[in-house]
Amino acid sequence: xxxxxxxxxxxxxxxxxxxxxxxxxxxxxxxxxxxxxxxxxxxxxxxxxxxxxxxxxxxxxxxxxxxxxxxxxxxxxxxxxxxxxxxxxxxxxxxxxxxxxxxxxxxxxxxxxxxxxxxxxxxxxxxxxxxxxxxxxxxxxxxxxxxxxxxxxxxxxxxxxxxxxxxxxxxxxxxxxxxxxxxxxxxxxxxxxxxxxxxxxxxxxxxxxxxxxxxxxxxxxxxxxxxxxxxxxxxxxxxxxxxxxxxxxxxxxxxxxxxxxxxxxxxxxxxxxxxxxxxxxxxxxxxxxxxxxxxxxxxxxxxxxxxxxxxxxxxxxxxxxxxxxxxxxxxxxxxxxxxxxxxxxxxxxxxxxxxxxx
Numbered sequence: 001x002x003x004x005x006x007x008x009x010x011x012x013x014x015x016x017x018x019x020x021x022x023x024x025x026x027x028x029x030x031x032x033x034x035x036x037x038x039x040x041x042x043x044x045x046x047x048x049x050x051x052x053x054x055x056x057x058x059x060x061x062x063x064x065x066x067x068x069x070x071x072x073x074x075x076x077x078x079x080x081x082x083x084x085x086x087x088x089x090x091x092x093x094x095x096x097x098x099x100x101x102x103x104x105x106x107x108x109x110x111x112x113x114x115x116x117x118x119x120x121x122x123x124x125x126x127x128x129x130x131x132x133x134x135x136x137x138x139x140x141x142x143x144x145x146x147x148x149x150x151x152x153x154x155x156x157x158x159x160x161x162x163x164x165x166x167x168x169x170x171x172x173x174x175x176x177x178x179x180x181x182x183x184x185x186x187x188x189x190x191x192x193x194x195x196x197x198x199x200x201x202x203x204x205x206x207x208x209x210x211x212x213x214x215x216x217x218x219x220x221x222x223x224x225x226x227x228x229x230x231x232x233x234x235x236x237x238x239x240x241x242x243x244x245x246x247x248x249x250x251x252x253x254x255x256x257x258x259x260x261x262x263x264x265x266x267x268x269x270x271x272x273x274x275x276x277x278x279x280x281x282x283x284x285x286x287x288x289x290x291x292x293x294x295x296x297x298x299x300x301x302x303x304x305x306x307x308x309x310x311x312x313x314x315x316x317x318x319x320x321x322x323x324x325x326x327x328x329x330x331x332x333x334x335x336x337x338x339x340x341x342x343x344x345x346x347x348x349x350x351x352x353x354x355x356x357x358x
Contacts, residue, residue: 001026001352004074007085008055009034011107012044013164013246013270015085018348019048021160021341025349029077033088040246043168055088064090071098080356092126095134103355104131105157106146107138108267136351139268141289155351159268160341161276169250180236181318182213183283184256186244186271189220189227194262194285199230200307201262205314206235212318213237217244217252253278257324258317262303262310266290272300276335281327283313293339299330 005028007015012032022028030050034041037052045052053070056063067090074082075098082102087095095102104127127135128150136155137143147153189195195216202214214237220227224241231239244252253259259275259282266289273293275282282300284290296302301316303309317323337343 001081001349001356002077002079003028003352004077004079004082005030005085006074006082007032009038009041011085012040013162014159014273016044016048016164016168017160017162017341019050021345022348023049025345026352029079031074047168058089067091067094068098071095075099081352083352087123087127087131089123089126092123092130095131101355101358102131102134103136103155103351104134105136105138106142108142139289139292141292142267144288145267155354157348157351158339158344159270159273160344161336161339162270162273163277163341165246165249165253165274166277168246170247172251172254178213178257180211180213181258181321181324182215182256183258183260183314184215184217184252185260185262186217186249186252186274188218188243189216189222191222192263192265194264195227197262197264197285197305197307197310198260199227199234201310201314202234202237203230204307204311205318208315210315210318211236212314215256216240219243249274250278253280256280257321258283258314260310260314261285261290262305263287263290264305269293273339276331276339279328279331281324281331283310283317293335295330295334299327299335301327 003026019028019030030048031053032041032045032050033053033055035055041052056066067088071094080101082099084102084104087104106124132150136157137146138157138159140156143154143156185195185198205212214234216231217240220241228239228241231237253275259271259280261269261272261282261284263285266287268289272282272284284294284300284302285305286302290302294300294302301313303313
């Protein structure tokens, strides 16, 4: 089986995990499209054996011509399936004309309400209109949403546990000897991620005079003054209000105990999948997108989507740190067997075969 895989810098972490496993089973040729070849992309391409393809701005008149030339080049390779991790606007218009067997993984079938990427939103709308039957989902939760929206259940390329940062990051350094439980939030701080729930939970715990640490890693995307003020008012709480370089992520996970994900909306979650690779459990909102990946009390914890509920879960761990080791062990013996890329490979190959024979 010969697969041509087109991905982008937005999916560089899970593409790494996916490609490293699939190349053991099939012939796969990988292209990464981006506006510029950064040092990270250059390193990634060398590790994967991929080729960088420069993407011009949509408004550049050469962009349309470039996309035609690129897709014609892909067609000449005579792959059994061409597999996209998203489409540019011009690709969305061209794929049905220039390619026969192709699949498109739509990673956000339920768009986050704060999304402002106009190019991405327009590309998604055109993809749905012109290539609906070729769309795939990245989780079971997304597939169920897609079925409600469009009347059929799409193929699922389940997102695996992400090992990119563990394999490509800097050394973690010394992590032993922590007295307090260290909770942390990781990722850009956007409204749908529920940071206020976490801060109110921390305030509840502080009023109880419980000792714990809390670090928030990620750029504040809204209400920066108000949120940073609440954070600074909390004891043993640190805000790192900046974009986190990929080389630091492995170290960050190793230096903390429990990831907190108080999201108000989720269909798949990169920080959770990174945590599983690192053996770091999480406390997550009780939403379908988390329930799909979490066995409550086995590999991570769920809470009832309220500040009080989150505070109760955090307090359990503060009072009994052995829960952390129990959950980490659950990740090793339970979660890895279900969501490692090795465990998901047969699902991916079945999707390719179905497309190839359709």
